[in-house]
Amino acid sequence: MEPSESPPLDMQSDKNWSVEDHKVLVAVDIALFTIRDSKFQVLLIKRGIPPFLDFWALPGGLVRMDIGLRGEEPEEAALRELREETGLSKGLGYLEQLGTYGSPNRDPREQRVISIAYFGIGPTLEDPIGDSDASHATFMPVDQIAAEISSQLAFDHNEILFDAIERARAKLEYSTLATKFCSPAFTISELRSVYETIWGANLDPGNFQKKVLAADGFLEDTGQKAEASATGGRPAKLYRAGTASSITPPIRRN
Amino acid sequence: MEPSESPPLDMQSDKNWSVEDHKVLVAVDIALFTIRDSKFQVLLIKRGIPPFLDFWALPGGLVRMDIGLRGEEPEEAALRELREETGLSKGLGYLEQLGTYGSPNRDPREQRVISIAYFGIGPTLEDPIGDSDASHATFMPVDQIAAEISSQLAFDHNEILFDAIERARAKLEYSTLATKFCSPAFTISELRSVYETIWGANLDPGNFQKKVLAADGFLEDTGQKAEASATGGRPAKLYRAGTASSITPPIRRN
DNA sequence: ACAAAAGTGTTTCTACTACACCCATGG
């Protein structure tokens, strides 16, 4: 917190350091998740510039100092980069800070770059488009990334992605996060499939129903019903997300 | 993540920006907690330099680029600043990243400064000493801060402290964090008083005992007994922290 | 003996699991 207290008297270097010399580049990276084709997927771009040319990477970019009076908010930077690199902007259901990755060697370039990583949930609707420096943007199943290309992600993005996935899995238990993966009006089955997809486990439909209905503020009845599926079955009630952000008792994974 | 992709083509400013212009200062701040005099306390320093001269603040300082080949690890910077400003170094039981605070106006000075905040647990043993630029360092009860001086903390340290306290309270439920506040060998009563102090609630001694003993890997029996207190009572068994980091089932707060 | 703190046992209640069963629709 103290730029003016550097350099301290016990400086270890001969060089005459000024505050300017301690400045670093600050980037943001976003792990944006969605559920498509019944799979838990994350948005990746294929890098169009070195380093890590043609590697897959999380969308992101520098926090810019030429936006606003004193530079932009990191969260704004995340939204801006998402828009610039992938065309996704509307319908972003959720965004929270995940953590900051600041090891000196995480970026091989001359300049040191630290990255504030964000965890987000995107719309199932829009298709991402490769744009600007990102030669290609696409949603990719997290299982497939883990199995096939986890060693081919740029920078420390494999670590960031791992942390983001764990955050998502943990948050489903005690928060209403799962509703962000659903349509504006959704059935309890749709909500259950979110849990099943992200946790990779099957849940008892009856028990799940009772649990989410017992959690105060989780679901609001819309009074409408979904149309019955082509394969038959009783039409399900449609709900919308309630106002609560945490749920008691939590939905446990085993 | 892309210094070389700045400045982008859709730059909004007339100014000819180079990568250098987007660099900012990165600080670390540490919310270091302990339990003293049966109170939940946090380490504060009294600032000896502007801005916020004579305000209380969390210890912290700049991540330096003149340490190591490419600058230091943020976590190392946190430990170094803690040592420089307060003299505390040994016996730090725990340190984890809390989050990054990067609003453009969080620091009133010319240079923009973002701060990576850390959550730590310190020793009950050592006394902090005011040092270098910090004119005074002391542990202060969090209740007292909230009641008396929360509006007089430097920068956004009130917000950071609030988040850190909430992190501590939440982590007690599902992690073995509480043992870090205890002596190397401790009684179940001592552990219970950690929960009671941090949660500000009374727990049933008998039920607490059964819960922590049922949680696998939470406690290890040392085979020793504490000496009975002066006020009488059966001597308690002494335990040490087990190897588990999370506990099932969790210890719930109501 | 009494007070005080450690530790155990017991009863009651809540919440979860597993699974049976009924409901409403399409074919």
Add this chain to the structure above:
DNA sequence: CCATGGGTGTAGTAGAAACACTTTTGT
């Protein structure tokens, strides 16, 4: 009619709360 998915009911079990009770010390 049957198949399919939505939704409810129920018995058994695990964990938690409340609190009585026993154990081991100091005074």
